[in-house]
Amino acid sequence: MRAQVIRHFGDTSVFTMAELARPEIRPGHVLVRVHATSVNPVDFKIRSGLLPQIAPEFPAVLHGDFAGVIEEVGAGVTEFKVGDAVFGCAGGVKGEGGALAEFMLVDADLIAKKPVSLNMAEAAALPLVTLTAWEALFEKIRLKPGQTILIHAGTGGVGHVAIQLAAWAGAKVCTTVSSDEKAAVARSLGASEVINYRNESVQDYVERLTGGKGFEVVLDTVGGENIDKSMAAVALYGSIVSIQTLSTHDLGGLLLKSASLHVVFMLLPMLHHHERKRHGAILRQAADLADLGRLKPLIDPRRFSLEEVSKSHALLESGHALGKVVIQLS
Numbered sequence: 001m002r003a004q005v006i007r008h009f010g011d012t013s014v015f016t017m018a019e020l021a022r023p024e025i026r027p028g029h030v031l032v033r034v035h036a037t038s039v040n041p042v043d044f045k046i047r048s049g050l051l052p053q054i055a056p057e058f059p060a061v062l063h064g065d066f067a068g069v070i071e072e073v074g075a076g077v078t079e080f081k082v083g084d085a086v087f088g089c090a091g092g093v094k095g096e097g098g099a100l101a102e103f104m105l106v107d108a109d110l111i112a113k114k115p116v117s118l119n120m121a122e123a124a125a126l127p128l129v130t131l132t133a134w135e136a137l138f139e140k141i142r143l144k145p146g147q148t149i150l151i152h153a154g155t156g157g158v159g160h161v162a163i164q165l166a167a168w169a170g171a172k173v174c175t176t177v178s179s180d181e182k183a184a185v186a187r188s189l190g191a192s193e194v195i196n197y198r199n200e201s202v203q204d205y206v207e208r209l210t211g212g213k214g215f216e217v218v219l220d221t222v223g224g225e226n227i228d229k230s231m232a233a234v235a236l237y238g239s240i241v242s243i244q245t246l247s248t249h250d251l252g253g254l255l256l257k258s259a260s261l262h263v264v265f266m267l268l269p270m271l272h273h274h275e276r277k278r279h280g281a282i283l284r285q286a287a288d289l290a291d292l293g294r295l296k297p298l299i300d301p302r303r304f305s306l307e308e309v310s311k312s313h314a315l316l317e318s319g320h321a322l323g324k325v326v327i328q329l330s
């Protein structure tokens with residue numbers, strides 16, 4: 001099969017096309033013909049050598065997100081049959097082949113049937129970011145109707161899905177963006193209040209949107225200094241959930257508000273064979289929401305082929321993509 005592989009860590013030029021053996025079917029797994037995959041920051045962090053502890057073995061096939069059609073079904077798999085269109089985040093990390101190849105062997109527990117209303121490119125944009133937002137909002141925070149949530153980076157991969165899920169759950173959604181164009185997109189996704197973080201201070205938007213009380217829940221998808229901003233924005237007894245927590249902070253800001261900090265790392269089921277069925281179950285619910293019109297991916301209009309993976313990584317890494325970057329294999 002045709003695949004993009006990396007043989008060492010490095011910049012976007014490390015990808016090379018290769019001919020690899022098609023993976024052999026295993027019990028509990030399905031073999032998927034990959035139609036589309038999407039880029040996530042973890043993919044370019046693995047590629048560049050920032051996360052060697054979770055990187056797949058060389059020659060490595062990267063990318064977890066995929067949408068495709070089942071070609072073979074392994075022993076013990078009862079939920080899926082040959083010809084089913086499926087989607088999921090199921091590889092591209094230590095021990096698991098990735099989606100930058102014509103075929104991908106995936107654990108049936110990690111995946112779900114593709115939403116019928118989405119095409120392959122749209123479906124491939126959703127899994128990793130949806131699993132992350134879902135775990136943050138509904139498993140860590142248990143977001144309730146009527147709560148006010150601040151979601152950072154409302155047109156980013158995780159942020160744009162989090163807006164839709166939080167609005168569906170009945171929360172009042174406020175979000176940060178960097179331009180008027182992105183503000184309009186965030187509103188169309190379900191945000192009722194939008195903050196341009198480049199020209200409004202935390203103190204000002206806390207005053208404007210909460211009368212100075214702060215947000216009951218803050219989803220921090222940015223990390224670094226932004227976690228300090230989240231601590232400044234959260235309400236007394238409020239909750240912050242962070243998905244980018246590789247940094248050092250004075251947690252006094254939490255103590256003074258008796259606020260909680262939750263952390264999500266969505267790759268754990270894949271990396272540790274831990275509760276993998278939970279991911280399949282979340283994706284089934286996400287597929288239902290997509291078919292009800294409540295969850296739609298925001299996809300950058302620039303499309304890429306398997307041969308153009310380097311360009312797709314360069315675009316997401318540049319910070320100039322709008323939403324998700326998708327690679328279409330067929």
Ligand SMILES: NC(=O)c1ccc[n+]([C@@H]2O[C@H](COP(=O)([O-])OP(=O)(O)OC[C@H]3O[C@@H](n4cnc5c(N)ncnc54)[C@H](OP(=O)(O)O)[C@@H]3O)[C@@H](O)[C@H]2O)c1
Nearest residue numbers: 041042132153155156157158177178221243244264265266
């Ligand atoms: N722990 C986990 O399980 C997990 C899962 C998924 C992702 N992540 C991590 O979470 C981060 C976000 O992932 P993603 O897929 O959403 O990335 P993404 O699609 O690249 O989006 C990043 C967004 O951040 C915004 N941004 C940059 N600086 C900002 C700031 N100071 N304040 C507010 N927004 C800012 C950018 O929008 P503007 O142009 O508007 O600035 C952009 O839309 C990455 O570091 C990723 O590795 C972790």
